Amino acid sequence: MINETDKQLLKIIADMEGIPSGAYNIRANGALADRKSTPNIEIKTKTDKPGIDIIIRPGTKGETVHIPVIIDETGLTDLVYNDFIIGENSDVTIMAGCGIHNCGDKESRHDGIHTFFVGKNAKVKYIERHYGEGDGSGENIMNPTTVVNIAEGGYMEMETSQIKGIDSTNRVTRATVADNGVLVIKEKIMTHGNQKATTDFSVDLNGEKSGANVISRSVAKDNSFQCFKSNINGNNLCSGHTECDAIIMDNAKVEAIPEICANHIDASLIHEAAIGKIAGEQLIKLMTLGLSEQEAEQEIVNGFLK
Numbered sequence: 001m002i003n004e005t006d007k008q009l010l011k012i013i014a015d016m017e018g019i020p021s022g023a024y025n026i027r028a029n030g031a032l033a034d035r036k037s038t039p040n041i042e043i044k045t046k047t048d049k050p051g052i053d054i055i056i057r058p059g060t061k062g063e064t065v066h067i068p069v070i071i072d073e074t075g076l077t078d079l080v081y082n083d084f085i086i087g088e089n090s091d092v093t094i095m096a097g098c099g100i101h102n103c104g105d106k107e108s109r110h111d112g113i114h115t116f117f118v119g120k121n122a123k124v125k126y127i128e129r130h131y132g133e134g135d136g137s138g139e140n141i142m143n144p145t146t147v148v149n150i151a152e153g154g155y156m157e158m159e160t161s162q163i164k165g166i167d168s169t170n171r172v173t174r175a176t177v178a179d180n181g182v183l184v185i186k187e188k189i190m191t192h193g194n195q196k197a198t199t200d201f202s203v204d205l206n207g208e209k210s211g212a213n214v215i216s217r218s219v220a221k222d223n224s225f226q227c228f229k230s231n232i233n234g235n236n237l238c239s240g241h242t243e244c245d246a247i248i249m250d251n252a253k254v255e256a257i258p259e260i261c262a263n264h265i266d267a268s269l270i271h272e273a274a275i276g277k278i279a280g281e282q283l284i285k286l287m288t289l290g291l292s293e294q295e296a297e298q299e300i301v302n303g304f305l306k
Contacts, residue, residue, distance in 0.1 A: 002026070002028065002033060002034070003072070005072050005101050006028060006033075006070050006072060006101075009068075009070045009072075009099030009100075009101060009131070010026070010068055010070060010099070012099055012129070012131050012163070013068055013070075013097035013098065013099040013129040013130070013131050014066050014068040014095045014096070014097050014129070015095065016066060016068065016095075019034075019036075020064070020066050022038055022041070022063050022064045022065060022066070023036055023037050023038045023041035023042075023043060023054075023063070023064075023065040023066075024036055024043075024065065024066040024067070025043045025052055025054075025065075025066070025067045026066075026068055026070070027067075027068070027069045027070070027078075027080065028069075028070050028071075028072075029070075029071055029072065029073050029076060029078075030071075030076060030078045032045070033070075038063065039057075040056065040057045040060040040063055041054065041055070041056050041057070041060065041063060041065050041092075042054075042055045042057075043055075043065070043067075046081065046083075049081050050079060050080050050081065051080040051081035051082045051083070051113075052067070052080070052082050052083075053082075053083050053085065054067065054082065054083070054084045054085070054094075055085045055087075056084070056085065056086045056087050056090050056092055057087050057090070058087030058088040058089055058090060058119065059087065059088070059089050059090060060087060060090040060091070060092055061090065061091045061092075062091065062092075063092050063093075064092065064093040064094070064095060065092065065093075065094050065095070066095045066096075067082065067094065067095070067096050068095070068096065068097050068098070068099070069096075069097070069098040069099075069110055069112065070098070070099050070100075070101075071098070071099070071100045071101070071102070071108050071110060072100075072101040072102075073104075073108065074102050074103065074104020074105065074106045074107075074108055074134075074136060074138045075104060075106030075107065075108065075138070076108050076109070077107075077108075077109045077110075077111075078109065078110045078111070079110075079111045079112075079113075080110075080111075080112050080113070081113045081115075082112065082113070082114045082115070083114075083115045083117070084114065084115065084116045084117065084124075085117050085119075086116065086117060086118045086119050086122045086124050086154075087119050087122060088119040088120045088121055088122055088151075089119075089120070089121050089122060090119065090122045090123070090124075091122070091123040091124075092123075092124055092125075093124070093125045093126075093127070094124060094125070094126045094127065095127050096112075096114070096126065096127065096128040096129075097127070097128050097129035097130060097131070098110045098112065098129075098130055098131075098142055098144075099130075099131045099132070099133075100131070100132045100133070100134070100140040100142070100165070100166075101132075101133050101134050102132065102133075102134035102136055102138045102139075102140050103134045103135050103136040103138075104134075104136045104137075104138045105136055105137045105138050106138045107138055107139045107141060108138060108139070108140055108141070109140075109141040109142070109143075110141075110142050110143075111142070111143045111144070111145075112142075112143075112144050112145070113145045113147070114144070114145070114146050114147070115146075115147040115148075115149075116146070116147065116148045116149060116150075116156065117149050117151075118148070118149065118150045118151060118154040118155075118156050118181075119151050119154060120151045120152050120153055120154065121152070121153040121154065122151070122154050122155070123154070123155045123156075124155070124156050124157070125156075125157045125159070126156065126157065126158045126159070127159045127160075128144065128158070128159070128160045128161070129160075129161045129162075129163060130142050130144070130160075130161065130162045130163065130166055130169070131162075131163040131164065131165055131166075132164070132165030132166045132167070133165050134165075139167040139168065140165055140166050140167050141166070141167060141168045141169070142166055142169050143169060143170045143171070143172075144160075144169075144171050144172070145172045145173075145174075146158070146172070146173045146174070146175075147173075147174050147175070148173070148174070148175035148176070148183060149175075149176055150175070150176070150177045150178060150181040150182070150183060150210075151178050151181065152178045152179045152180055152181065152207065153179070153180045153181060154177075154178070154181045154182075155181065155182045155183075155184075156182075156183050156184070157184040157185075157186070158173075158183075158184070158185045158186065158187075159186050160185070160186070160187045160188070161187075161188045161189075162188070162189040162190060162191075162197065163190065164190050164192065166191075166195060166197070167193075167194075167195050167196075168195065168196050168197075169196070169197045169198070170198045170200075171187075171197070171198065171199040171200065172199075172200045173185065173199075173200070173201045173202070173203075174202050174203075175201075175202070175203045175204065175212070176203075176204045176206055177203065177204070177205050177206060177207055177210040177211070177212060177238075178206060178207035178210065179207035179208045179209060179210065180207065180208070180209050180210065181207055181210050181211075182210070182211045182212070183203060183211070183212045183213075183214075184212075184213045185201065185212075185213070185214045185215065185216075186215050187199060187214075187215065187216040187217070187218075188216075188217050188218070188305045189216070189217075189218040189219075189226065190218070190219050190221075190301075190305065191218070191219075191220050191221065191224035191225070191226055191252070192221040192222045192224055193221075193222050193223065193224060194222070194223050194224065195224040195225075196224065196225045196226075197218075197224075197225070197226045197227070198226070198227045198229070199216060199226075199227070199228050199229065199230075200229045200230075201214050201229065201230040201231065201242070202230075202231045202232075202233075203231070203232045203233065203240065204233045204235060205232065205233060205234050205235055205236060205238035205240055205267070206235050206236060207236055207238070208236050208237045208238070209236075209237055209238065210236065210238045211238060211239045211240065212232055212238075212239075212240045212241070212242075213240075213241045213242075214230050214232065214240075214241070214242040214243070215241075215242075215243045215245075216228050216230070216243070216244045216245070216246075217245050217246070217304060217305055218244075218245075218246045218247070218254065219246070219247045219249070219301050219304065219305060220246065220247070220248050220249065220252035220253070220254050221249045221250055221252055222249075222250050222251065222252060223250070223251045223252065224252045224253075225252065225253045225254075226246065226252075226253070226254045226255070227254075227255040227257070228244045228246070228254075228255065228256045228257065228258075228273075229257045229258075229259075230242040230244065230257070230258045230259065230271070231259040231260070231261065232259075232260050232261070232269055232271075233261045233263060234260070234261065234262045234263060234264055234267025234268070234269050235263045235264055235267070236264050236266070236267070237264065237266035237267070238264070238266075238267050238268070239267075239268045239269070240260065240267070240268070240269045240270070241269070241270045241271075241272075242258045242259075242260065242270070242271045242272070243258075243271070243272040243273070244256040244258060244272070244273045244274070244275075245273075245274050245275075245304075246274070246275045246276075247276065247277065247278060247300075247301065247304055248275055248276065248277055249277065249278070249297070254275050256273040256275060258271035258272070258273050259271070278297060278300050278301075282296075282300055283296045283297065283300070286299055286300070
């Protein structure tokens, strides 16, 4: 059953206001809450472990599938294995994400292992948002693992966001890209309080003329800690770029560890990292428009993570 709290979580993490028109699978408190397949997108429950298979038929264009997870129980640990089989020449959007509402004194946790098989010349946009809330003393924990396999000519764009309220997260992404395939990752993370966040990307550019662009933007406040790790292996004629930009505030700490490995003479790879505080002139400019210092800081942070 979906209550009012669940509806608010679904709106935040998956842009869902009511039941979507396309395929969807809603998981609530570790169990199936609702599901619908379409003629081109089939969603099936796994028989050997918790999770689902999302099968997108070849040639499917312009459809969106929603697969959000919501938790509003304290002390619940949820683990799922979701496989995405994206047919050749398809072009689809996948809306995922997890929202936790924890008002108790126990840990609530979701670990999702998502594996993508992007078919030849297929295109997929994957949007994943994480959000936590609650007035209890229990922690909200999310540990997403994403495994990406891109076939010849395939394209995958990942937009991953940690909005707020996640006490601890270990975000792992592993990807292999074949000939003429492309992977684009855009990560946004906000931490505050005593929260900890680690992201670990590793991309193997195995195919000729393959490419990857991994970009992370983050804001760390209060006493929070973030660690960004990114590794791109150029194993063929390819191009790769990894970038980490972070704003640090208060007593927060941020580590950035970008790594590139050229294992082929025609691999072209770039890495960048920048960590710094909000510039004083930025604050002064906004404060002259009538904003308080706190409002000016928030305006800069919002623009940075947009």
